[in-house]
Amino acid sequence: MHSPAPAYATNDGVIDAAVAALGGLIVDTLDAHGEVTLTVDRLHLIDAMVLLRDTPGLEYQQLMEIAGVDYLDRAERFDVCYHLLSLTRSHRIRVRVTTDEEKPVPSVTVIWPVAGWLEREVYDMYGVLFEGNADLRRILTDYGFRGHPQRKDFPLSGYVELRYSEEAKRVVYEPVKLAQDFRTFDFMSPWEGADYILPGDEKAPPPPAPEAKK
Numbered sequence: 001m002h003s004p005a006p007a008y009a010t011n012d013g014v015i016d017a018a019v020a021a022l023g024g025l026i027v028d029t030l031d032a033h034g035e036v037t038l039t040v041d042r043l044h045l046i047d048a049m050v051l052l053r054d055t056p057g058l059e060y061q062q063l064m065e066i067a068g069v070d071y072l073d074r075a076e077r078f079d080v081c082y083h084l085l086s087l088t089r090s091h092r093i094r095v096r097v098t099t100d101e102e103k104p105v106p107s108v109t110v111i112w113p114v115a116g117w118l119e120r121e122v123y124d125m126y127g128v129l130f131e132g133n134a135d136l137r138r139i140l141t142d143y144g145f146r147g148h149p150q151r152k153d154f155p156l157s158g159y160v161e162l163r164y165s166e167e168a169k170r171v172v173y174e175p176v177k178l179a180q181d182f183r184t185f186d187f188m189s190p191w192e193g194a195d196y197i198l199p200g201d202e203k204a205p206p207p208p209a210p211e212a213k214k
Helices: 014-025 042-054 115-126
Strands: 026-032 035-040 062-070 078-086 091-099 160-165 170-175
Touching (some): 014 026, 014 035, 014 042, 014 091, 035 042, 042 078, 042 091, 062 115
Antiparallel strands (some): 026 035, 062 078, 160 170
8 A cells, every 4th residue: 555645856966956056055964864954054044045945956945844952062052953845846855053042043034934933933942043033032931931941951840830829810920849759759760770678679578599600
């Protein structure tokens, strides 16, 4: 039975065509796991995107998604990844730029207006700034949210918690209160060498002593 999923064009010649069109705008290229990734100069992102959209043989007309990645140990810790689709060639490509907490990334809303909300998601989750986005504000978290929850240094418990208060008859914010059991949670599996007796184990017979090798 044939798969109902659409067939995509191969990656053959895509990198060569992109390098020929973009030239020095490309910093690095990668063809791995069936996907082509182009790392481009952040300052010339708009020029690179226009060339990828308009150059015959590339023709990536549609912006499908913008995603962020945080590599905490790098100077430019954030990747901003743009996923493009060529409708005429049935092919996808990823365009990547790097930045930090302060250097803004040029907004691609001048090319694809749909990028407005996608850039707001990356800003909300990672704190990446987008120069030229006319409405760069939070979109997923609540008003007054502190921090950016997809950053690697953001605490898993957050800073505040909310609940519905019967006394106030509304949702209230309070500092996070962690139970003692959560704060001292032992991540070691009891089957992998815990050096203490679990409750109930004292009732079990002691294991037999290992036999000496002859």
